[in-house]
Amino acid sequence: MSSNVVLSAAVRQNLLSLQSTASLLATTQTDLATGNLVNSALDNPTSYFTAQGLNTRASNISNLLNGISNGVQVLQAANTGITSLQSLVENAQSVANQALQAPIGYDTKSNYSTTIGGATSSDLRGTTTYSNAVATGNVLYGGTAGGTTAATSGATLGATAGTLVSSTGVISTSGGTTDITSSSFLTAAANGLSTSSYAGDSLNVNGHTITFVQTAVPGAASLTSGEYIAGTGSNVVTDGSGDSTIYLGTSTASSAATVSDLLNAIDLASGAKYISAETTGTATLAGSGSSVSVSGVVTLSGSTGASLTVTGTSDLLHALDLTTATGTGETTLSAPLATSSASLGTPIQAGSTLTVDGHTITFVNENKSTLNVVPTGSGSNGNIVTDGNGDSTVFLQSATVADLLNAVDLATGTQTAAIASSTAVLSTATGVTKSSIASGVLTISTGTTSDLSITGTGNALSALGLAGNTGTQSSFTAARTATAGSLAGKTLSFSSFEGGTAVTVTFGDGTNSTVKSLSQLNSALQADNLTASIDTTGNLTISTANDFASSTLGGTAGGVISGTATTALSFTTAAAPVVDAGSQTTRANLVTQYNNILDQINKTAQDASYNGINLLNGDNLQLVFDETGKSTLDIAGTTENANGLGLANLTQGTDFVDNNSTNKVLASLTTASTNLSSLASTLGSNLSVVQNRQTFNTNLINVLQTGASNLTIADPNQLAAQSQALTTRQSIAVSALALANQNQQSVLQLLR
Numbered sequence: 001m002s003s004n005v006v007l008s009a010a011v012r013q014n015l016l017s018l019q020s021t022a023s024l025l026a027t028t029q030t031d032l033a034t035g036n037l038v039n040s041a042l043d044n045p046t047s048y049f050t051a052q053g054l055n056t057r058a059s060n061i062s063n064l065l066n067g068i069s070n071g072v073q074v075l076q077a078a079n080t081g082i083t084s085l086q087s088l089v090e091n092a093q094s095v096a097n098q099a100l101q102a103p104i105g106y107d108t109k110s111n112y113s114t115t116i117g118g119a120t121s122s123d124l125r126g127t128t129t130y131s132n133a134v135a136t137g138n139v140l141y142g143g144t145a146g147g148t149t150a151a152t153s154g155a156t157l158g159a160t161a162g163t164l165v166s167s168t169g170v171i172s173t174s175g176g177t178t179d180i181t182s183s184s185f186l187t188a189a190a191n192g193l194s195t196s197s198y199a200g201d202s203l204n205v206n207g208h209t210i211t212f213v214q215t216a217v218p219g220a221a222s223l224t225s226g227e228y229i230a231g232t233g234s235n236v237v238t239d240g241s242g243d244s245t246i247y248l249g250t251s252t253a254s255s256a257a258t259v260s261d262l263l264n265a266i267d268l269a270s271g272a273k274y275i276s277a278e279t280t281g282t283a284t285l286a287g288s289g290s291s292v293s294v295s296g297v298v299t300l301s302g303s304t305g306a307s308l309t310v311t312g313t314s315d316l317l318h319a320l321d322l323t324t325a326t327g328t329g330e331t332t333l334s335a336p337l338a339t340s341s342a343s344l345g346t347p348i349q350a351g352s353t354l355t356v357d358g359h360t361i362t363f364v365n366e367n368k369s370t371l372n373v374v375p376t377g378s379g380s381n382g383n384i385v386t387d388g389n390g391d392s393t394v395f396l397q398s399a400t401v402a403d404l405l406n407a408v409d410l411a412t413g414t415q416t417a418a419i420a421s422s423t424a425v426l427s428t429a430t431g432v433t434k435s436s437i438a439s440g441v442l443t444i445s446t447g448t449t450s451d452l453s454i455t456g457t458g459n460a461l462s463a464l465g466l467a468g469n470t471g472t473q474s475s476f477t478a479a480r481t482a483t484a485g486s487l488a489g490k491t492l493s494f495s496s497f498e499g500g501t502a503v504t505v506t507f508g509d510g511t512n513s514t515v516k517s518l519s520q521l522n523s524a525l526q527a528d529n530l531t532a533s534i535d536t537t538g539n540l541t542i543s544t545a546n547d548f549a550s551s552t553l554g555g556t557a558g559g560v561i562s563g564t565a566t567t568a569l570s571f572t573t574a575a576a577p578v579v580d581a582g583s584q585t586t587r588a589n590l591v592t593q594y595n596n597i598l599d600q601i602n603k604t605a606q607d608a609s610y611n612g613i614n615l616l617n618g619d620n621l622q623l624v625f626d627e628t629g630k631s632t633l634d635i636a637g638t639t640e641n642a643n644g645l646g647l648a649n650l651t652q653g654t655d656f657v658d659n660n661s662t663n664k665v666l667a668s669l670t671t672a673s674t675n676l677s678s679l680a681s682t683l684g685s686n687l688s689v690v691q692n693r694q695t696f697n698t699n700l701i702n703v704l705q706t707g708a709s710n711l712t713i714a715d716p717n718q719l720a721a722q723s724q725a726l727t728t729r730q731s732i733a734v735s736a737l738a739l740a741n742q743n744q745q746s747v748l749q750l751l752r
Helices: 009-034 045-101 259-270 314-319 401-412 518-528 581-607 659-712 716-751
Strands: 106-108 111-115 129-131 134-139 163-165 202-205 208-213 236-238 244-247 274-279 282-286 298-301 308-313 330-335 353-356 359-364 379-381 384-386 392-395 415-420 423-428 436-438 441-445 452-457 475-478 481-483 491-494 503-506 530-534 539-544 621-624 632-635
Touching (some): 045 581, 045 659, 163 308, 163 330, 202 259, 208 259, 244 259, 259 282, 298 308, 353 401, 359 401, 379 415, 384 401, 401 415, 401 423, 401 436, 503 518, 518 530
Parallel strands (some): 208 244, 359 392, 379 423
Antiparallel strands (some): 111 539, 129 481, 163 298, 202 308, 236 244, 274 282, 308 330, 353 359, 353 452, 379 384, 384 392, 415 423, 436 441, 491 503, 530 539, 621 632
């Protein structure tokens, strides 16, 4: 058989076409299978090697993502540890705050003390001394006509007695021609005053009652205590204070009441007469009073202490020819006091009072010589009677301005009274001047016992010119001159105590940076960690503040009082604080709790690791972000155990013993908390950087891979269509080859 196969041009052409189609179809099938248009450098060297470089870089970066992911976990582990540590620090702060709220821990704090006589919490300067001051009222004038003559110390407080005088001589009942005399009977009889009987009637004279009864006067032995027969042979019984009873008897009896009896009773009531002595119930009367003239003119006299006022039946007063009114009705007659050059222009009314510094001065319409006028324990001086304690009675019938001023001085303490045998001897207190009158003006000494305060009843204030310019004020006051205690103007210095500010205080009235009260002193001492207190005896104590209750004043840890206010003021040696055992036991238990928390802080810091790296235990973390190793992040670890946080175990008996030691622990806890917060912020910032880079690298890998794919990837739709077209082409080529081959067979048959 021949070794050479001769193909016709048509067959050869068809075979070549079929071979080309088969090759293209195989390539298309490979591209469809790989999804890439470029599968080798032969396909497209540029695209192939570029894509390979991109994929290699993406692979390298992908390998770095594992390290970055581990770094994220290391940071999160550290952050978890910080959160736990922060919580433990807060627990420790809670324990320290319990120590602050516990009892102070000492029964007595270290202190100095000194006694300041008379010092109080409102005034530390000591006993305030007072000196006399004077107060003046309005000008007082005498009774001289015109009212312009200034009164003097001798001016009487009362005035000239007023009188009631019958208009004509009083005629007796005996024929109507004989004038009555003082011995004339009061009722119908020969030479009697009246044909009427006055039994059951009464007279009221200056507030005192005269009663008429139709019986004979009782004997002295029948009188009750305090009653007196008003003179030998008198038909009047008096109580000694102005009230009387006239016993009318009978007109023919020798005991029948006379006009003289009536006039004596009226004088005892008006104060014109008084009882000067008494023997077995029979009184001796003194004083000049009412009278009947030889012509029968009746004169009723008042006293120098009060105006005369008489109220009685009209018939009785008509019988005395003092009124024209008749009948059984009452008539009131009055005769005012008459002022003179010897009296004040305005007499003081009887019954008026002055209250001077709580003591009472009473003005009475009596003569000081009245029987038993000096009570037991009291004494008389001039025209006043004093009880020696400041209360006085002024007798208007003879008292002068000088007597009044003595009474005022006794009330203020300007003068004192030594009482012996019912006599008061007055003396002026040291350092004061008696009250006086000059040019009609009262100069009243306040005394040193209390500030002057005068109130009054009746017309006493206005009559003495003490009722203000308008004459209507109800009080008269004046202050003493006060001098502050021994510390006034003195200074006291305190050196720095427990880091406080040295303090120097000057005692004064509390203004211009001076110290007067305890609260002001404590405000100044606060800067030096000291506090002050004072008791009722004036004992001033300087103590440590509560925060430094364990410290000793003057010791190596504290300051000392470096100065004294005066040579008479010295402080005691500082005493050490006295421990309160119960409170310190409580504080010791809190120390144990605190130390347990620190142990947990150490353990938590050790456990905050991931994959062998612990940023809270001093380990460092390095993260590589790119395939060249040039983009990195170095995170330095710190030691966040108790020591690293600046926290040390506490010692019982030393720590938490007072607020100062507790505050030091709280300060270190605050610093630790601040450091943890700062570290958490730093780690959080680093974590954010790492997470951002992790996201960046992930996205970059996608970009690189996408870029590589874009260089080599095939279009499946195009390849599918191309594969289908090549398959069809291959089928046609096979058919064409068959036809070409048939043509050759036909020619060959012809040759056969």
